[in-house]
Amino acid sequence: MWRLRALVVHIFLLVSILTTYFSSTILPGLVPQKTMREMGFEPPADRLVVFLTDGLRAASFMARNGRAVPDLSKLYRTQGRIAISRSSPPTQTATGHIAVFGGFRQDPTAALVNFRYVPVPFDTVFNRSRLAIGWVHPIMENVFMYLPHGGAPLRFTVGRRKSYQFDAWVFKEIEEFLARRDNVKEVYNHKGAVFFVYLADMDLWAHRYTPLSPRFNRQLLHTQKGIHTSYEFFEQVFNDSRTAYLWTSDHGMKNSGYHGTSSTYEIETPLFMWGAGVKRTVGPNAVFPTRRNASRLEQIQLAPLMSALIGLPPPMNNIAMMPRGYLNVSTEYEVMALHLNALQILHQAEIVIARNEHALFYEWLPTFDSLNLKQIADYKAKFKYLVSQGHNQEAMNDCRRITRLAQMCLTYYHEYYQSPLLVATTISYLVWLYCLLLQLTRIATENERMGLATMSTVVLSGLGIIQVVLFVLQKVPLLTSVCLLLPTCLLIMAQAERSAKGDVVKAPYMNILSILVPAALVILMVFEHRYLAELYALPVFLHYHRLFSKPSIKFFLWISLVCFVSGSLLISQYPISYGINPKFLKSSYLLYTGMLVALVRPLVLRHQIDLQAWAINAVTLVTGAYGIHLFDSNKRVPGYVTAISWFFLVYAFLSFRYSDASHNTTIRRLQLITMNMITLHALLCERWGSLAIQLLVTELLLGLQQYEDAKRYDDADKEPKPLQHLKQSYRYGFAIVLYFYVSFFLAGHWIAEFAFKANTARLFYPDYAMLIPGCLTILKIVLPSLIVISTLYALVPFVRQNIRSTFTCVLLISNVMGLYFCYYVQNKGYYNNVRHSLDKLLITHVVNLLLLGCCCIVVAFLGGTEMEKSPRKDEKHVRFTTPDEESEI
Numbered sequence: 047m048w049r050l051r052a053l054v055v056h057i058f059l060l061v062s063i064l065t066t067y068f069s070s071t072i073l074p075g076l077v078p079q080k081t082m083r084e085m086g087f088e089p090p091a092d093r094l095v096v097f098l099t100d101g102l103r104a105a106s107f108m109a110r111n112g113r114a115v116p117d118l119s120k121l122y123r124t125q126g127r128i129a130i131s132r133s134s135p136p137t138q139t140a141t142g143h144i145a146v147f148g149g150f151r152q153d154p155t156a157a158l159v160n161f162r163y164v165p166v167p168f169d170t171v172f173n174r175s176r177l178a179i180g181w182v183h184p185i186m187e188n189v190f191m192y193l194p195h196g197g198a199p200l201r202f203t204v205g206r207r208k209s210y211q212f213d214a215w216v217f218k219e220i221e222e223f224l225a226r227r228d229n230v231k232e233v234y235n236h237k238g239a240v241f242f243v244y245l246a247d248m249d250l251w252a253h254r255y256t257p258l259s260p261r262f263n264r265q266l267l268h269t270q271k272g273i274h275t276s277y278e279f280f281e282q283v284f285n286d287s288r289t290a291y292l293w294t295s296d297h298g299m300k301n302s303g304y305h306g307t308s309s310t311y312e313i314e315t316p317l318f319m320w321g322a323g324v325k326r327t328v329g330p331n332a333v334f335p336t337r338r339n340a341s342r343l344e345q346i347q348l349a350p351l352m353s354a355l356i357g358l359p360p361p362m363n364n365i366a367m368m369p370r371g372y373l374n375v376s377t378e379y380e381v382m383a384l385h386l387n388a389l390q391i392l393h394q395a396e397i398v399i400a401r402n403e404h405a406l407f408y409e410w411l412p413t414f415d416s417l418n419l420k421q422i423a424d425y426k427a428k429f430k431y432l433v434s435q436g437h438n439q440e441a442m443n444d445c446r447r448i449t450r451l452a453q454m455c456l457t458y459y460h461e462y463y464q465s466p467l468l469v470a471t472t473i474s475y476l477v478w479l480y481c482l483l484l485q486l487t488r489i490a491t492e493n494e495r496m497g498l499a500t501m502s503t504v505v506l507s508g509l510g511i512i513q514v515v516l517f518v519l520q521k522v523p524l525l526t527s528v529c530l531l532l533p534t535c536l537l538i539m540a541q542a543e544r545s546a547k548g549d550v551v552k553a554p555y556m557n558i559l560s561i562l563v564p565a566a567l568v569i570l571m572v573f574e575h576r577y578l579a580e581l582y583a584l585p586v587f588l589h590y591h592r593l594f595s596k597p598s599i600k601f602f603l604w605i606s607l608v609c610f611v612s613g614s615l616l617i618s619q620y621p622i623s624y625g626i627n628p629k630f631l632k633s634s635y636l637l638y639t640g641m642l643v644a645l646v647r648p649l650v651l652r653h654q655i656d657l658q659a660w661a662i663n664a665v666t667l668v669t670g671a672y673g674i675h676l677f678d679s680n681k682r683v684p685g686y687v688t689a690i691s692w693f694f695l696v697y698a699f700l701s702f703r704y705s706d707a708s709h710n711t712t713i714r715r716l717q718l719i720t721m722n723m724i725t726l727h728a729l730l731c732e733r734w735g736s737l738a739i740q741l742l743v744t745e746l747l748l749g750l751q752q753y754e755d756a757k758r759y760d761d762a763d764k765e766p767k768p769l770q771h772l773k774q775s776y777r778y779g780f781a782i783v784l785y786f787y788v789s790f791f792l793a794g795h796w797i798a799e800f801a802f803k804a805n806t807a808r809l810f811y812p813d814y815a816m817l818i819p820g821c822l823t824i825l826k827i828v829l830p831s832l833i834v835i836s837t838l839y840a841l842v843p844f845v846r847q848n849i850r851s852t853f854t855c856v857l858l859i860s861n862v863m864g865l866y867f868c869y870y871v872q873n874k875g876y877y878n879n880v881r882h883s884l885d886k887l888l889i890t891h892v893v894n895l896l897l898l899g900c901c902c903i904v905v906a907f908l909g910g911t912e913m914e915k916s917p918r919k920d921e922k923h924v925r926f927t928t929p930d931e932e933s934e935i
Contacts, residue, residue: 048485052857055478058529059861060891062471063868065526067873068155068873069155070153071150071153076363076397078359079386079393080359081238082383083357087378087379089323090290090322090373091289091323092237092239092288093284093288094240094291094352095277095290095291095321096240096292098146098244098294098295099269099293099294099295101305102266102315103312103314104298104316106257106299107316111333114267117274118273118293122320126319126320127319127325128335128340129341130342131314131342131343131345132313132314133297133315133345134151134345134346135307135877136152136307136875136880137307138297138306140161140162140163141296142295143186143189143190145345145348146294146346146349147190147348148169148170148171148349149346149366151346151874154873157884162185162189168193170193170361171353171358173193173198175239175240177201177238178202179241179242180202180241180243181216181220183205186202202242211247216272217276220276221276230284239356245269247265251265253303257301289321290319290321290322290323292352293316293317294316294317294318294348295316297315298315299311299312306877308875315345323355323373325375327371344366346365347366347369349361349364350383359386360386362390364391367446377439387445387449391449392425392449395417395456398456398460399422404521406520407519414454416451417452421448429441429444466530470530470532470533471532471868475861477537477540478540481536481539482854483551483554485851486851488544488545489850489854490851494545494546495546496542496543496545497542500541500542503538503542507538510531513531514527514531552772557772560776561855564859565860565862568783568784572791578787581784582612582788585781587608589777590604592753592756592757593752593753593756604748604749607745607748611738614741614792615792618734634674634675636733637733637734640737641670643740644721644736645667653717653720653721654713654717659718659721663694665690667725667728669687672687694725698722698725710912712841712912716837719833719836720743720837724736726829729810730806730825730829738793739793742785742788742792743834746785750838779852779854779855780859782831782835782838782852783860785830786830786831786896789830789834790889793827806819806822806823807823831896836904838852839905849901853901856894856897860891863890864890864894871883
């Protein structure tokens, strides 16, 4: 029961943090504005063709006075308009596309999916057009293809072509589409059509050869020529001067061929417009613009600009103001287009303002004073009056003024609950830590809990009910209300956990030091400065200090393993510094060696594994090695290899409960668990990780065996007192946390950066997917900790008898780390900073869930087994408890 309660609390704590930083700013319930034709205005263009070149920076486009794009530079001198479109970090593919066609910067929820798409439905120019035809790369499927379309599905053809040949395929598809009379007739009959031409090759060439290489420049020549040829096809087919064209990019590129940060080369992308409705500002003899003298606009402004060009309302989630001076239209048309843009943004502002003004405590809480519903209504009436009187310039100025206020209003209310949520989350953590300390003290002093039937819990429950009523009357969002109510619920739990008598918190200063010091060490030496080798070796030597007084062959073997593991941590973290090629750590031969060691290791350590179990492990490892060899050779893994891998996964977790009587002793069961889990880990592992984890597990086993043997003779008759109980709990709790991070690092997740490899599931599910590979990746992370906890549970009587207090200390240390990283979360800006802050937050929170799950599995694995407490004849056997028999205290 206590595990389930801790699991639920940690899920709510994680949800509270995610709600604080990653609540979506996309408003539901929006309705589109009218089209320009419905307003009585004829747009300058009937159709729009958007060429979007992935990864092309403005500097490359404008290089050498237009000679980089010779065909398009001729168009510029006759009918084009060139500017620089400024994107926002992180400069990623999906982020740029959403900005161009949605009119808003990254939604905070996008950070949770690596900015690959926005997980909340949103509106785009395509959805407003009612006829959107395009040719896209597979990476665009998750961005646009599955959005609600309102009855007009996007007709995007997804290309499955090889790299560096995608652009040629797109240009060929355009030619074939325009050659069909039925297609052309349909577009002719539909006003406001949008063609989306996604060109992926420039990004690939920039990554491979950098934007400064001659090969990149040659590819740019081919791409711009293909764009010009496609333009000529459109003009030949739709020979009515009613087609507008736009060429831009989702993001730029560094000189090194990378993107994702906020450098000038990555932020600045080219914008080239020509065709119907485009306003020129230079003559036919104009010099090709440079980065210094080109006009600039924000990338999100392209959405309302494209919408106005073909008479569509802006996307409903657009927050950008249409730039002036880019449309070759009358003043009346431009004023009305700006007005539609303003109404669309004001509609969003009306929703957030009404939500606030209709709340009970509106007059006593902070509000955005510069804009309210009355001012919005006054603007609409004033605009009609100004336009009717012919005061177009004044109407335009008022339109732009109210739009800026609406943008500020949206920003204010989108962040309205962030500070209260952060305060509530902090209080929740502190109360939960207090609750855990009360539990730990009560267990150490063997006192009973007070329970819920106390005056303080009744008062707090009444306070919680009042809070719920106030949140409902205030119209606070449901998830926000839950997070704001969490501190009160945890405080009720803490009051129920108090001891019926004795100290509230035993040895408070010792508790604080035992929590803060390990947490600070892990934060500094794992997440910040990466001195994990030192953090691992020092506590291990301190914990086993008594072994140094009686050295033996096992002792020297254990010392060697500690040195090997420490050296592995250093080498895998800084391979180049030690003269090792990082590719060596990823060599398949290391994985095959690890598989061989997995078979030989039980024989060397004289583990009592029956022949049947050893044979099943051997067949699985041999078959797995063959499957990995085929996978590395780009060949499909045979079905029988996949079947054997899945069979062993099931066998590894079920064989313990149905093994013969010889495995009912603790040591035999632990040996079987260790071998099965190591074999399963090898099937999922990346190269070096399998061998490194086996070194770590063997070191722990040998160290504990010697330590417990020495300790039995010294402390056999001593009963642990409360203070000694607390010290032991923190000692083994910190050991579990430490070994988790050491095994996590040795498995290869932080050799270059924190990343889960998709080919973890190569033997189980060769095809690309998210669910099954994700679950198998989590299993790979859990397996070393499962072995570590099983070893502690089997060999250390204190851990076995006090599993709850041990894991309470684990949660105390991890929660302090989680609270620390809660204040350094970034949901926007530089991609790596956002990703790293989110990684640290998720790891320190998810580790609690994973370790709690491991605890349940270990108790199930070792339930019903027996072990000898000491080798002396007069001592009896000690039987392991089952989950049902375990005391809840």
